[in-house]
Amino acid sequence: MSESYSRKGETVAQILDVAEKLVGSRGFNGFSYADVANELKISRAALHYHFANKSDLGVALIGRYTSRFADALDAAEERSTDAPTRLQAYAELYLEVLRNERMCLCGMLAAEYETLPTPMRDATVRFFVENQTWLTRVLLQGSDDGTVEFSGSVNEAARMIIGSLEGAMLLARLFGDISTFQTSAYHVLAGLRPEAERPSVRTR
Amino acid sequence: MSESYSRKGETVAQILDVAEKLVGSRGFNGFSYADVANELKISRAALHYHFANKSDLGVALIGRYTSRFADALDAAEERSTDAPTRLQAYAELYLEVLRNERMCLCGMLAAEYETLPTPMRDATVRFFVENQTWLTRVLLQGSDDGTVEFSGSVNEAARMIIGSLEGAMLLARLFGDISTFQTSAYHVLAGLRPEAERPSVRTR
DNA sequence: GTCTATAGGCAGATAGAC
DNA sequence: GTCTATCTGCCTATAGAC
Numbered sequence: 019m020s021e022s023y024s025r026k027g028e029t030v031a032q033i034l035d036v037a038e039k040l041v042g043s044r045g046f047n048g049f050s051y052a053d054v055a056n057e058l059k060i061s062r063a064a065l066h067y068h069f070a071n072k073s074d075l076g077v078a079l080i081g082r083y084t085s086r087f088a089d090a091l092d093a094a095e096e097r098s099t100d101a102p103t104r105l106q107a108y109a110e111l112y113l114e115v116l117r118n119e120r121m122c123l124c125g126m127l128a129a130e131y132e133t134l135p136t137p138m139r140d141a142t143v144r145f146f147v148e149n150q151t152w153l154t155r156v157l158l159q160g161s162d163d164g165t166v167e168f169s170g171s172v173n174e175a176a177r178m179i180i181g182s183l184e185g186a187m188l189l190a191r192l193f194g195d196i197s198t199f200q201t202s203a204y205h206v207l208a209g210l211r212p213e214a215e216r217p218s219v220r221t222r
Numbered sequence: 223m224s225e226s227y228s229r230k231g232e233t234v235a236q237i238l239d240v241a242e243k244l245v246g247s248r249g250f251n252g253f254s255y256a257d258v259a260n261e262l263k264i265s266r267a268a269l270h271y272h273f274a275n276k277s278d279l280g281v282a283l284i285g286r287y288t289s290r291f292a293d294a295l296d297a298a299e300e301r302s303t304d305a306p307t308r309l310q311a312y313a314e315l316y317l318e319v320l321r322n323e324r325m326c327l328c329g330m331l332a333a334e335y336e337t338l339p340t341p342m343r344d345a346t347v348r349f350f351v352e353n354q355t356w357l358t359r360v361l362l363q364g365s366d367d368g369t370v371e372f373s374g375s376v377n378e379a380a381r382m383i384i385g386s387l388e389g390a391m392l393l394a395r396l397f398g399d400i401s402t403f404q405t406s407a408y409h410v411l412a413g414l415r416p417e418a419e420r421p422s423v424r425t426r
Numbered sequence: 427g428t429c430t431a432t433a434g435g436c437a438g439a440t441a442g443a444c
Numbered sequence: 445g446t447c448t449a450t451c452t453g454c455c456t457a458t459a460g461a462c
Contacts, residue, residue, distance in 0.1 A: 050455060063458085078432065129392060132248045142396070181393040
């Protein structure tokens with residue numbers, strides 16, 4: 019082991035960190051290998067050693083992001099028991115990303131979908147399907163115990179939540195105002211509460 | 223006037239049409255002057271004659287889109303009187319865009335915001351501010367006559383609506399399923415209806 | 427695993443003829 | 445207004461030395 023000791027895969031992790039930040043702020047078509055290389059002070063060729071082409075890098079990015087998200091969802095589920103709290107925790111995952119002045123990685127890729135190579139498209143869709151599955155489960159639970167109320171199908175409601183949060187992120191970043199996301203998320207989730215439990219405050 | 227007669231500004235309009243389609247599907251960083259030139263069978267240099275640089279083209283694109291949207295909002299307001307119907311009409315403007323298999327131009331630009339030249343950033347923000355202004359007015363009207371109900375401020379509710387619809391568009395395009403947008407929009411607007419008028423149907 | 431060098435392509439933009 | 449030709453720069457990707 020040399021002086022410049024590094025754990026196995028540490029370079030890969032650093033590359034993914036920088037790339038994730040860049041894609042989350044500028045998009046997949048808005049960053050280059052040179053950007054990542056410069057920030058890590060390595061050569062572009064070194065990047066190509068770890069990720070032969072940009073599509074490979076993109077797929078790895080989505081994969082790590084998706085599994086990290088899944089882990090966070092599991093953790094959120096363990097910390098809470100009722101559906102509304104779990105939905106709140108779901109929204110806070112988005113908030114966390116936004117606090118780093120980034121768009122959701124997959125929300126960004128959803129916008130660029132038409133320009134993405136097929137493997138990245140598939141991975142992006144997978145992210146949203148997993149999210150939908152998790153939300154569907156929570157919504158059904160809340161529907162059963164009466165803490166959540168919605169019209170239409172559970173899957174529709176789940177997609178509505180995902181879309182609304184992604185869109186709220188987009189606007190919050192545009193206006194450079196995190197509270198825009200917070201109040202939007204609040205509104206969206208409030209719309210799922212049974213009337214009895216809904217706050218009736220209205221300010222102008 | 224020659225055989226290849228063309229009305230004043232027709233070429234400009236054609237350029238904007240093609241560019242708008244490309245940006246709406248692939249994003250501002252996902253299309254080139256060459257793409258537009260090829261589709262119109264003119265040279266790239268001809269494009270540069272009408273729009274000296276890409277930023278100019280982008281600003282023109284947003285300007286036309288914004289004023290067309292504003293006109294449609296005015297028309298929608300004349301066709302209807304009550305707030306819920308007007309909100310419905312607002313959502314249908316988005317649906318119209320989606321039917322052409324495009325993302326909202328400014329929703330797309332919101333995602334790419336970090337990479338945009340300042341004039342385009344400003345124009346994009348302006349689009350959303352105008353939308354918010356219109357929605358705020360309609361929401362206040364509905365709040366006054368009791369046809370619409372929401373917690374928090376009117377501006378928050380307006381932004382929530384915009385964000386939710388933009389996000390729903392993003393997902394609908396991703397899944398290649400327009401009905402995803404329609405049901406999401408329905409859910410969002412249903413959440414603004416007073417309990418008494420809200421449908422209680424729930425399917426799984 | 428990392429480097430330098432370079433290939434090969436495409437981007438936005440300009441010059442100048444017609 | 446539109447063209448061809450060209451400049452310049454950046455991009456992804458590869459070859460081959462260390």
